[in-house]
Amino acid sequence: MSLQKILAISGKPGLFELKIQTRTGFVAESFLDGKKITVGMRSNVSLLSExxxxxxxxxxxxxxxxxxxxxxxxxxxxxxxxxxxxxxxxxxxxxxxxxxxxxxxxxxxxxxxxxxxxxxxxxxxxxxxxxxxxxKEAEKDAEKEAEKEAEKPAE
Incomplete structure (x- = not known):
C-alpha cells in the first residue's frame, strides 16, 4: 500500500484506506478501528500523496x-x-x-x-x-505526464 491510497476525510477522525470506487463515491476503511464507510462525492477528501x-x-x-x-x-x-x-x-x-x-x-x-x-x-x-x-515512483509518473503534455499539439 502507498500514500496514493490513503485518505484524510474532513470531519472524520484518523486516516482511511481507499478500498473501492463507486458511481457515487467510494468505500474506505478506517485505520483506527477497521470499519468500512461509504463516502459521497460531496465530502472533502484529500489523498496524502497530494x-x-x-x-x-x-x-x-x-x-x-x-x-x-x-x-x-x-x-x-x-x-x-x-x-x-x-x-x-x-x-x-x-x-x-x-x-x-x-x-x-x-x-x-x-x-x-x-x-x-x-x-x-x-x-x-x-x-x-x-x-x-x-x-521515485511519483517522480517517474510526473515525468510521464510532462512527456504526454509535450506531445500534445499546440492549439
Missing part, C-alpha cells in the same frame, strides 16, 4: 516530510505525541523541516502530520525505504 507543506522557497510533499521524520526517528520509532504543547511540536517540526513557513504552517497542521505519521508508522508505510521508493 498534500504538501509550505516552506519559504517551495512546497514539500508530505511523503518527503514523513521521510525526514523517519530519518530523525532512526527509521523505526514513532514520533513525539501529537498531543504535546504547541511550542514543543513547532520546535520538533523545525528539527525535521527547518525551512517550513511558520506563517502558513499552523500548529494544528503539525499535529495532524505527526498524528498521521504515528498512525502509519506501525504499518510500515513511513519507513525511509518505503518512502524513497514511493517518491
Amino acid at each position: 498534500i504538501a507543506v509550505y516552506t519559504y522557497s517551495e512546497e514539500i510533499k508530505l511523503a518527503e516530510v514523513f521521510k525526514a521524520i523517519a530519518t530523525k526517528e532512526s527509521n523505526g520509532a514513532t514520533a513525539i505525541s501529537h498531543k504535546e504543547d504547541n511550542s514543543v511540536l513547532v520546535s520538533y517540526f523545525r528539527e525535521v523541516l527547518p525551512e517550513f513557513d511558520e506563517d502558513r504552517v499552523y500548529p494544528s497542521d503539525i499535529k495532524k502530520i505527526i498524528n498521521w505519521y504515528n498512525m502509519l508508522q506501525p504499518k510500515g508505510l513511513v519507513s525511509v525505504d518505503a518512502l524513497s521508493k514511493e517518491l
